[in-house]
Amino acid sequence: MLTVWGRETSSNVQAVMWGIAEMGLEVRRIDLGGRFGGLDDPEFRKMNPMGLVPVLKDGDGPALFESAAILRYLADRYGGTAFRAEDPMARAEADAWAEWAKHSLVRAFNEPVFWAFWRVPEGERDMDAVRAAVRRFEAMLQIAAGRIAPGGYIAGDGPGLADLWVGHTLYRYFTLDLVRDPPAGIEAYYDRLVRRPGYAAHVMVDYGELKGVWGRGHWGG
Numbered sequence: 049m050l051t052v053w054g055r056e057t058s059s060n061v062q063a064v065m066w067g068i069a070e071m072g073l074e075v076r077r078i079d080l081g082g083r084f085g086g087l088d089d090p091e092f093r094k095m096n097p098m099g100l101v102p103v104l105k106d107g108d109g110p111a112l113f114e115s116a117a118i119l120r121y122l123a124d125r126y127g128g129t130a131f132r133a134e135d136p137m138a139r140a141e142a143d144a145w146a147e148w149a150k151h152s153l154v155r156a157f158n159e160p161v162f163w164a165f166w167r168v169p170e171g172e173r174d175m176d177a178v179r180a181a182v183r184r185f186e187a188m189l190q191i192a193a194g195r196i197a198p199g200g201y202i203a204g205d206g207p208g209l210a211d212l213w214v215g216h217t218l219y220r221y222f223t224l225d226l227v228r229d230p231p232a233g234i235e236a237y238y239d240r241l242v243r244r245p246g247y248a249a250h251v252m253v254d255y256g257e258l259k260g261v262w263g264r265g266h267w268g269g
């Protein structure tokens with residue numbers, strides 16, 4: 049049985065929970081972080097010295113932190129060839145897109161768009177900077193769109209690791225009150241995602257509690 053520690057409004061928790069759902073695994077999630085606190089509890093720090101969510105335990109195994117490492121472990125152990133190609137080169141290719149999605153594309157959205165818009169009180173927002181960041185994010189989305197086959201996903205016929213990172217960001221991108229110009233194919237891709245039960249359950253989560261709340265110690269991510 050899998051256990052995940054982390055509040056449902058954490059974007060990194062969402063990616064992990066959605067991945068778990070796509071792999072058809074059972075999980076219990078324990079609320080932690082944000083308004084639930086608990087990140088500085090010594091017992092939690094033993095599991096993640098960084099004091100951040102998510103943390104995963106698989107049965108009696110060691111506690112794992114860092115969402116990308118968690119997802120890679122789950123993909124290796126439970127994801128089958130849909131999540132982890134057998135061929136090392138095909139696996140590395142998929143990893144390259146997943147790394148880029150988490151560390152470049154998601155980063156281009158989280159702080160400069162989501163935080164700068166949603167987490168800054170309305171009168172204090174630098175909207176020129178937010179608009180410029182949306183355009184930069186969309187330029188990156190265009191690169192991702194080039195990988196998505198009609199009716200499919202970045203990973204192929206079904207979602208893979210890169211889709212978890214790109215996809216979980218799109219819910220906030222498409223629901224924030226911002227002017228958007230999504231690249232061709234991205235809206236149709238998002239429509240496919242919202243029809244997936246795991247995406248609806250774990251990513252399409254009301255983020256109202258994050259409004260006007262900024263940074264770590266102010267609930268990063």
Ligand SMILES: N[C@@H](CCC(=O)N[C@@H](CS)C(=O)NCC(=O)O)C(=O)O
Pocket residue numbers: 055058059060061080081082083087099100101102113114115116264265266267268269
């Ligand atoms: N690189 C880490 C980042 C983890 C992280 O920043 N977690 C945020 C939530 S997304 C957090 O714990 N914020 C403090 C809080 O929720 O109180 C990962 O990918 O797991």
